[in-house]
Amino acid sequence: MMQPKLKSKVRATDREIGEVTRVIVDPLSHEISHIVVSMNGSGERQVAMTFVQSVADGLVELRAAARDILELPPFKRDEYVTTHEVEIAHLEEKVHVTPGEVLVPFPELEKSVKRRTFFMNFTHVIGFLIGLPIAFPVLRYLMKPMYSPFDNGWLKVGNISKIKQDDIGFQFKYKRKVKEAYMPESEIEKNVWILKATPAVLDKVYQGKDLEFKDAYGKAVWTNKKDVPFVAFSGKCPHLGCGYKWRQHKVLGQVFLCPCHLSIYDASGKVLDGPAPRPLDSLPIRVSATGEVEIIDMEFKAGTKTQIRII
């Protein structure tokens, strides 16, 4: 394959007529199909390779006369795009033309297309119209398990006779049945702290008022009477939800201490030290005549000043 170099002189059969300014490549065969000749001031002509007799260093010899070449139609630049603007793989490997432009014809069908911006935007609109109707179903699909109603059932946690001392944090472990979506029913272990409170501590817990618990609709489900000496604290630390313990503290004596972020509460649940935003959460508690303790296993959001029930 002949590789005419740019800036080569072009000589017709009778005389020199100009120089090569561009080459035009066939996008399929990757072969040079034309050269563009600048006609020494008489415009540019597109000369097919079939006119080319030979290509030597710096010189292209044609097999036609200068007059014949001049009669060819002028070169129309805007019918071509450069190879940088289209993706034609491996073109550079076959065509050794440097420097300058390597051209391929602009496809016939593309010449008459107006409103390119419109079509571009239209494509985006279509994409948006595909995405929009599935966005909501996808969101709902993912949100399915996020909100569930509260369970206000009573759970037996043990017998009050286990507690031998007043104002001492005593942990009862209990099991709660959980039925989650498609899963078989399972049991999870939880704990609650029960306090047999002296009147002073009881007053600190309830502050002289009965404590009312509500369901999701604001309807009362239970009221802890202010004079019933049994207090239940949710096992979940109101700071960030860890499990706290009843511990001996060097300075503060016996306290509830959370090992996570070291929040410390007294027997009435009041914050003594550490980062906790509110006192321990009291739970609905009732004690039967035989001393069986039952609670409603509520959970409140950790880390908030006010109680926000989540279970």
Next chain:
Amino acid sequence: MMEQTPPSATGLTALEKVIAFVDERVGLKTIQAKMLNEPVPGGSRWAYVFGSILLFIFIMQAVTGILLMFYYVPTADHAFASTQYIIHEVDYGWFLLSYHFWGSTAMVVCVFAHMSQVFLWGAYKSPRELIWLVGLALFGLVMGFGFTGYLLPWDQRAYWATTVGVEIMDKTPVIGDFMARFLKGGATPGQMTLSRFFVIHVMILPAGLMGLAGLHIFLFRAAGPAGPFRGTPEEIKAKTDYFFPRQIWKDIVGMVTVFLTICALAFWEPVVLLEEATPDPGDYHPEPEWYFLFLFQLLRLKMFGGEFGQFVGAMALPGAFMALLAALPFIDRDPERNIFKRPIALIGWIMVMAMILLFTIAAIINREFLD
């Protein structure tokens, strides 16, 4: 004239023929040449090994992760049992699981090293702002990997790290509650949480990491390596070599070192599970993985207590720090890259490192106080 005739088929081995066949169609040799023949301004250095090492660690995490999935079951009633099975019953299961665990630690260490190197070398500056930004996103993904992967064994450590971690997210104003419920798939951790963390850990984050790591490398190739922060252009030019062989040699040595270290840790400190996850912590004192310890300790401070303090300590402060890092190349427009002529940057880096170290040590000291 210049038409290339295919080399005669005689004298080529079968492998060479296959390579020639592929090369003719996709330009294999050009790709290889472009990948290997990247000039490293100022020459190869040991300081540049961390990017390659991170890629290596990620590939190993993907391989070990896929192998773990052959036995692991992401359900609340089988996650713990299947992980125990991997550890105790499957041949070399303990090793693969421990490799995966220590690999994640190595990942965090190398991310810190990589970011520090880029920061100290001033390599985040123009024209490499985009590489830095994508790198920060990758840092976020690595943290996400650590957080989501931690839940999967479904033991007490897993359960409580997740419980506390999600509670922290819950404190984000306005969207916190939604985000926390969305992640947990409910009000408290359970099967839905495990499913969600699993799909995030094995599908979403790997896809994100692969895409962003590809973009990271592409942007890096587009901008070129920053090179040393000292030396005249002539000096740097004189020392310049290609990525292959000297830098690749250093990278490989780094990878082998990291590989052997992870293997040694997996061998001497294999993963041991605690009790199966349940909302009763028993005697367990919840604690996050070591690289979150400083944040954990930070939240013990009274100034970060209470509803607002917690938000400041756990969300606003780390968020502001990340935002500062993201804004860094746009704030710091001084082209000076020499760290010894950027006192604020140097002091800042030392202070951040000292803070992390201090809080981590404080958290470790506090452990004894609790027992």
